[in-house]
Amino acid sequence: DAKTTQPNSMESNEEEPVHLPCNHSTISGTDYIHWYRQLPSQGPEYVIHGLTSNVNNRMASLAIAEDRKSSTLILHRATLRDAAVYYCILRTTGRRALTFGSGTRLQVQP
Amino acid sequence: KAGVTQTPRYLIKTRGQQVTLSCSPISGHRSVSWYQQTPGQGLQFLFEYFSETQRNKGNFPGRFSGRQFSNSRSEMNVSTLELGDSALYLCASSSDPAETQYFGPGTRLLVL
Numbered sequence: 001d002a003k004t005t006q007p008n009s010m011e012s013n014e015e016e017p018v019h020l021p022c023n024h025s026t027i028s029g030t031d032y033i034h035w036y037r038q039l040p041s042q043g044p045e046y047v048i049h050g051l052t053s054n055v056n057n058r059m060a061s062l063a064i065a066e067d068r069k070s071s072t073l074i075l076h077r078a079t080l081r082d083a084a085v086y087y088c089i090l091r092t093t094g095r096r097a098l099t100f101g102s103g104t105r106l107q108v109q110p
Numbered sequence: 111k112a113g114v115t116q117t118p119r120y121l122i123k124t125r126g127q128q129v130t131l132s133c134s135p136i137s138g139h140r141s142v143s144w145y146q147q148t149p150g151q152g153l154q155f156l157f158e159y160f161s162e163t164q165r166n167k168g169n170f171p172g173r174f175s176g177r178q179f180s181n182s183r184s185e186m187n188v189s190t191l192e193l194g195d196s197a198l199y200l201c202a203s204s205s206d207p208a209e210t211q212y213f214g215p216g217t218r219l220l221v222l
Contacts, residue, residue: 043200043213096207100153
């Protein structure tokens, strides 16, 4: 599986935007970029995914670089509830299992 | 729609015992995957079931096994428990193996 690199931790202030980066320089053409997050004492929660174009949903936006070697998860207005570990995962078409890295622990300050 | 449910939520066992964990997927979902989460190894894929058949298996010893029933509910079993099996065991369901996976809250297993 292609590998992703994320910062270990990030801090943000409440109600400010947060940009969570992910590097995936060995991504292949069939790899989708998925983001999950895990709140304390809960299972991972799907956030968003994309292939080439930027994607938006009610939770977040995903910005994908033109060469697809990096992506950024954008939380438009962080809340205390967004404090979690965020995982950037590459999922090859047809591959079922998710390969989790160590993720980015996001702390949100009031 | 109810989410993925896992039972029990917490479990304490001793070394050498065996344990069975249960997972009920989201209604209509036929694919169930299991993951193990430990502080040292993070989240690791155990196996995946679709239509009562194991379709994919991670790199775990044969002590870890599972099955899926005709109603898509799944169980995983760990025999001859070791201290290192202490972990959060997570179940995820999806409508199809290639689709988005939705996780349950997990079963926290402590082996003494």
